[in-house]
Amino acid sequence: MAGSLKDLALARLGDPALIPKTVARAGYVSVRRLHRLFADDGLTFSRWIIEQRLRRCRDDLADPRLRDLTTAEIAARRGFRSAAHFSRALRERHGVTPVSYRRLPPH
DSSP states (O other), X not given: OHHHHHHHHHHTTTOTTOOHHHHHHHTTSXXXXXXXXXXXXXXXHHHHHHHHHHHHHHHHHHOGGGTTSOHHHHHHHTTOSOXXXXXXXXXXXXXXXXXXXXXXXXX
8 A cells, every 4th residue: 555655646746735635635545544654664754755856856967868957947846845945955865965966977
């Protein structure tokens, strides 16, 4: 079941208003059950969402076909409410800014 809830969340990942209630309702489970399922994997729902968004943003930053997109555009398309929030989250998690990440050799 956690897998299908994750799929539902991933389908809505670009929505900055994505909240547990939305995913729980779409998956026909309670919000409490949703949180328990994610806790079984060792993460909160919110932390999992941020990790998924960061993973996709990192992929976008490394993709030479997306060089014309600004970091703010990449952040927005992956559901971050602001470029500043994305930059802080990336720096806290990976110790590098989006601009610096783009300059790294291919991953």
